[in-house]
Amino acid sequence: MTGTRPPLLDVDALIDDPETRVLVCCGSGGVGKTTTAAAIAVRAAERGRRTVVLTIDPARRLAQSLGLRELDNSPREVKTEGFEPKGELHAMMLDMRRTFDDMVLAHAGRDRAEQILANPFYQTISTSFSGTQEYMAMEKLGQLVADGGWDLIVVDTPPSRSALDFLDAPQRLSTVLDGRLIRMLSAPARAGGRGIRKIVGAGFGLFTKAVSTIVGGQLLQDASTFVQAFDSMFGGFRQRAQKTYELLRSPGTGFLVIAAAEPDALREASYFVERLSAENMPLIGLVANRTHPVLASLSATKAHAAADGLERAGDAPLAAAVLRLHADRVAVADREKRLIARFTRAHPGVALVGVPALPTDVHDLDGLHEIGRRLAGE
Amino acid sequence: MASPATGWTQELTRARLHVVTGKGGTGKTTAAAALALALATGGRRVLLVEVEGRQGIAQLFDRAPLPYSEERIASAPGGGEVRALAVDPEAALLEYLDMFYNLGFAGRTLRKMGAIEFATTLAPGLRDVLLTGKVKECVRRTGPSGRHEYDAVVLDAPPTGRVVQFLDVTKAMADLAKVGPIKGQSDGVVKLLHSGDTAVHLVTLLEEMPVRETLDAVAELDGADLRPGAVLVNRVRPPRLPARSVVAAAGGRVDASRVRSGLESAGLDLDVETIDGLVEETVEHAIRVRMEQGAKEKLAESDLPTVELPELTDGVDVAALYELAELLVERGVR
Numbered sequence: 001m002t003g004t005r006p007p008l009l010d011v012d013a014l015i016d017d018p019e020t021r022v023l024v025c026c027g028s029g030g031v032g033k034t035t036t037a038a039a040i041a042v043r044a045a046e047r048g049r050r051t052v053v054l055t056i057d058p059a060r061r062l063a064q065s066l067g068l069r070e071l072d073n074s075p076r077e078v079k080t081e082g083f084e085p086k087g088e089l090h091a092m093m094l095d096m097r098r099t100f101d102d103m104v105l106a107h108a109g110r111d112r113a114e115q116i117l118a119n120p121f122y123q124t125i126s127t128s129f130s131g132t133q134e135y136m137a138m139e140k141l142g143q144l145v146a147d148g149g150w151d152l153i154v155v156d157t158p159p160s161r162s163a164l165d166f167l168d169a170p171q172r173l174s175t176v177l178d179g180r181l182i183r184m185l186s187a188p189a190r191a192g193g194r195g196i197r198k199i200v201g202a203g204f205g206l207f208t209k210a211v212s213t214i215v216g217g218q219l220l221q222d223a224s225t226f227v228q229a230f231d232s233m234f235g236g237f238r239q240r241a242q243k244t245y246e247l248l249r250s251p252g253t254g255f256l257v258i259a260a261a262e263p264d265a266l267r268e269a270s271y272f273v274e275r276l277s278a279e280n281m282p283l284i285g286l287v288a289n290r291t292h293p294v295l296a297s298l299s300a301t302k303a304h305a306a307a308d309g310l311e312r313a314g315d316a317p318l319a320a321a322v323l324r325l326h327a328d329r330v331a332v333a334d335r336e337k338r339l340i341a342r343f344t345r346a347h348p349g350v351a352l353v354g355v356p357a358l359p360t361d362v363h364d365l366d367g368l369h370e371i372g373r374r375l376a377g378e
Numbered sequence: 379m380a381s382p383a384t385g386w387t388q389e390l391t392r393a394r395l396h397v398v399t400g401k402g403g404t405g406k407t408t409a410a411a412a413l414a415l416a417l418a419t420g421g422r423r424v425l426l427v428e429v430e431g432r433q434g435i436a437q438l439f440d441r442a443p444l445p446y447s448e449e450r451i452a453s454a455p456g457g458g459e460v461r462a463l464a465v466d467p468e469a470a471l472l473e474y475l476d477m478f479y480n481l482g483f484a485g486r487t488l489r490k491m492g493a494i495e496f497a498t499t500l501a502p503g504l505r506d507v508l509l510t511g512k513v514k515e516c517v518r519r520t521g522p523s524g525r526h527e528y529d530a531v532v533l534d535a536p537p538t539g540r541v542v543q544f545l546d547v548t549k550a551m552a553d554l555a556k557v558g559p560i561k562g563q564s565d566g567v568v569k570l571l572h573s574g575d576t577a578v579h580l581v582t583l584l585e586e587m588p589v590r591e592t593l594d595a596v597a598e599l600d601g602a603d604l605r606p607g608a609v610l611v612n613r614v615r616p617p618r619l620p621a622r623s624v625v626a627a628a629g630g631r632v633d634a635s636r637v638r639s640g641l642e643s644a645g646l647d648l649d650v651e652t653i654d655g656l657v658e659e660t661v662e663h664a665i666r667v668r669m670e671q672g673a674k675e676k677l678a679e680s681d682l683p684t685v686e687l688p689e690l691t692d693g694v695d696v697a698a699l700y701e702l703a704e705l706l707v708e709r710g711v712r
Contacts, residue, residue, distance in 0.1 A: 029537075030403030059587060260403070263693060267437075296655030298648065306644035317620050318633070319640020322656050325618040325663045331691040339693075359665040361586045 006344045009285035009353035011375045015044040015152065019252055022145065023284070026157045026166055027258035028268035032289045034058045035362055035371065036258050036355075037156040038066060038091070042365060043372030045078075045089035049151040052090040052144060056137060056158045061363035066091040073098045075144075083365050087151070096136040100126040103139060103240075108229070116229050121222040133158040134166050135241065142244040167275065254284040259343075261291050261336035261354075266343050273347050285351030287375065288340050292332045293356055300330040353377065386710035387683050390607055393577040395517050395570065396532045398610075399541040399595065400581030401588045405612040407434040408694050408702070409581045409687065410534040411460075413610075415703035416711040418458030422529040425516055426451065426462045429509045430536060435462045439696060448516075452696070454703070461528075463516070470508040474563075503550025507564050510547055514567045517575070538580065538595040545571055545578070546602050577607030582677070584611060584670035589677055596680045609682050611674075613689040617667045619660070624671075627664030632657045685709050 014020055025037040034055050041053035052075045058068070067078050068091055075090035083089075104122075105113045116122050126132060137158055144153050157166040247253060255276055259269035269286060276283045307323035310316050344352065355374045362371060396413060400406035407428070414426040425448060428435050433443045439451050444464040451462040519527045536544045543549070547567045570576060578599055582592040592609060599606045619627060626632070634657050641648060648656075677684065687705060690698045 028402070030401065262403075265403075294655075295658050296648075296652045298646075298652060298656070302646070306641065306646050310640065310644045313643075316636075316640030316643055318623060319637050319644065321618045321620060321623070322632075322637050322660050323641070323644075326656055326659055328615065328618065328691070329659055329663075335691060335693060359662040360669065 006348065006350060006352040007285075008377070009287070009351040011040065011043070011353060011377075012047070014254070014284060015040065015049065016047060018151070020152060020254060021150075021252035022141070022153045022155065022247070022254070024141075024155045024157065024166075024248065024253065024255045025258055026255060026272060028265050031258050031260045031265050033258045034156045035062060035368070036256070036287055036289060036375070037154050038062065039362075039368045039371035039375060040256075041089055041091070041152075041154040042085075042368040043376065044152050044154070045085035045087045046369070046372070048086040050088045050090075050149070051152045051154065052092065052150050053154045053156070054092055054094060054137070054140060054144065055156045056094050056133065058093060058156075059363070061361075063093060065364045065368070068093050073140075078365075080365060090150075094133070094137055094140055096133050097126050099136040099140055100132065112229055116226065119222055119226045119229070121226040131165075131168075134168075137166070138241065138244040138248075142240065142247060145247060167279070249279070249281055251282075254282045256284050256287055258287045258289055261288050261339050263339060266339055270343060270346060273350060283350065285353065286343070286347075288336075288352060288354045290357035291336050291340075291354045292329055293354070294326075294330050294333045296326060298326060300327040300334075303327040303330070385683060386608065386685065386712065389574070390577055390683065391712055393575060393607065394526070394528075394530055395513070395576040396530060396607065397535045397541070397545065397576065397578040398532060398581060399535045399538050399578060400610075400612075401539070401591045402537050404581045404583050404588050405694075406537065406581045407438055407534050408699070409579075409610045409612055410532050411435065411438050412687070412699050412702035412706055413579070413711065414460045414530075414532040415452060415454050415699060416706035417530045417532065418452075418454035418460050419703065419707050420454075420456040420458060420712075422454075422458045423527070424454075424458070424460050425528045425531045426460055426534070427465060427513055427516065427531060428463075428534040429465045429467075429513075430534075431464070431466060433464060434534065435464065438694070438699070452699075455700075465509055465512045467505045467508050470512045471504075474508060474511065506544050506550050507547055507567070510545065510567045510571065511563050514563075514570050517570060518566075535578075538591045541578070541595060542598045542602050542604065545604055547571065549602075572603055572605075574605070577605055579607040579610055580682075581610045581612050583613055584673040584677075586669070586673065589673045593676065593680055596682065606680070606682055609677060609680060609684045611677070611684060611686045614670075614686045615689045617670075619664055619667065624664050624667050627660055628668045630661055632660050632664075685711070 014023075023037075023040060025033050025040070027033050034057070037055065038053055038058075041051045044051040053066070054075075055063070055066070055068070058066070063069070067076060067080065073092065073095040075092040078089040078091050101117060104116050107113075108116060134157070137155065141153065141155055144150060248255075255272075257269045257272050257276075259265040273283060273286070303323040303326050307320045307327070310320040310323070340352070340354070344350070353375060355371065358367065358370060358374075360367075362368060396410075396417070398406055398410035398413060400409070411426060414424045418424040426435060435451065436442060436444050439462070441451065444451075444462055446464065446466050446469045448461045448463045450459055452460045454460060513531065513533055516528060517526075517531045521527050535541050547564050551561065551564050580592045580595055582588040596606045617624070623632075634653055637657060637660075638648075638653055641653075685706065687702055690701070692698070
């Protein structure tokens with residue numbers, strides 16, 4: 001029943017290669033993206049590279065283990081007793097609001113920038129629009145690359161339901177901010193959208209009225225002021241997003257797709273792999289995270305049969321328990337293997353590495369080091 | 379070991395809207411579907427609703443993507459039925475506007491242009507108001523006989539991190555117009571969500587992060603005057619070791635020679651390597667059991683009724699959903 005064997009993802013060869021400059025870790029929520037990104041960064045630093053890891057929304061204890069106590073939006077070197085890597089490890093946590101503010105400040109004159117920052121509509125967009133975090137992660141990545149001081153940048157991606165959000169959200173945000181619609185709605189009288197108006201006809205007036213009834217005139221007014229102030233910068237914004245997108249396609253950048261050995265996570269991983277290939281983006285491989293390989297070669301059937309015998313005799317409860325838990329583990333491992341094999345059948349060329357689960361949660365550098373070892377197949 | 383109160387309470391039996399949330403990866407959609415089946419058992423009609431546009435229900439029931447209409451998706455034991463609805467915020471907005479303005483053809487064009495996305499971006503709360511508004515309409519809808527069309531509605535809600543924001547319609551409305559049709563509608567939603575007709579269930583695993591998120595969400599729900607319902611502990615695996623051996627084994631102390639002699643008396647003569655592997659598996663198992671016990675104790679702090687669902691090694695298919703539903707019924711869900 002063995003299918004095709006996928007090529008093995010060689011993490012050490014990847015992070016040792018001086019040509020590898022940016023690694024983007026993506027995958028659906030809850031698969032261990034942040035931890036994997038941090039573990040790769042730890043290992044790269046240990047192997048001599050000057051590494052920075054950009055985390056998005058790390059669990060508190062993981063953040064603490066990297067010396068990150070708050071969002072400070074610029075990399076800090078990780079220095080703890082007993083951690084003496086050959087290279088360097090720096091870490092940072094994305095502060096999306098500040099990244100956005102900095103962007104505005106960099107693109108608009110001081111007065112105009114202040115006007116924008118104070119606008120209530122800007123405050124909504126910069127904190128709660130669903131694409132902002134992704135856009136800002138890209139922006140921050142662009143800045144780190146422009147710094148030029150890093151051998152390797154490892155990026156975690158925002159926790160989202162779907163891994164594709166990372167690619168689509170910046171585009172969505174640009175569209176919304178840049179759209180003709182915002183102009184027409186905020187100032188329909190002098191908008192240049194006559195062509196559309198002709199199609200939509202009187203319905204448009206109604207829609208404007210409806211929207212304004214629902215969201216309130218004040219909000220539309222704020223939006224209008226915002227767009228006018230934003231207009232001059234917009235070219236800059238879009239270009240910038242475009243440039244970062246290009247960066248993701250350039251040599252030196254690679255995507256690692258992280259998935260748990262679960263149907264949903266692997267389905268998302270499949271979508272992502274297909275999308276990357278459609279966009280000509282460099283896929284490095286799949287990390288099948290938190291697997292439970294069997295550690296003893298004994299079949300589940302035999303284990304159950306022997307446990308049955310022991311339990312009937314009321315004998316050796318410890319040995320019976322050991323046999324049962326081994327059989328459970330065989331079942332889990334079989335299921336994981338089946339699911340991963342299904343992924344490989346659909347994507348036979350994608351390199352893959354399985355990372356056996358640690359029995360405990362990871363929240364210190366030792367744990368990250370151990371995951372790094374497992375990633376490298378040690 | 380103090381175990382949290384188990385089983386479904388009288389209070390939960392009275393709820394008509396069951397909101398199901400949980401951290402990503404805990405099996406929120408699975409639990410919601412099993413709950414819908416359980417509630418439909420014995421001849422009742424239940425609507426299962428999703429609002430995140432990811433067609434999780436269709437995937438779970440192995441169906442083509444659901445249209446924006448209420449479709450029969452499963453029959454429950456005893457003549458009950460579960461219908462499913464994937465609420466699309468764009469469609470909900472247009473449907474809603476149509477009640478007040480005749481948009482007709484313009485509505486469709488605007489939709490194509492992304493006008494709806496625009497409107498919901500302008501006021502992020504609007505999306506949630508529309509989605510919860512649709513859910514309320516389903517809960518309150520009555521048939522010709524004056525009876526409620528659905529005996530219960532189960533909502534597969536956004537994950538714990540966002541659920542309170544999603545349900546806190548009053549807050550969302552602060553962004554929106556203070557008058558007009560949507561205000562009137564949202565008042566009704568607020569009333570339903572904060573009443574005894576609604577319970578917010580939390581799906582969790584016996585792991586540190588999901589448990590912490592669950593407790594945070596319970597506090598947040600309390601703070602927003604929303605009613606936490608039950609904790610559904612998903613994917614519970616049987617503890618295999620005798621309780622007295624767990625602590626020692628988790629500390630790495632497994633008596634390999636006792637294991638070996640036990641295996642021999644069962645007729646298994648295994649080599650050293652295999653025995654070592656078994657011992658290592660046992661240590662990992664014990665560490666996990668210990669962590670799960672810790673997680674259970676933490677969960678008990680929430681003081682909510684708790685229902686455990688077992689891990690299904692073969693994964694979740696439609697048959698497994700019925701199995702989970704049956705367990706829920708056994709544990710008092712109705």
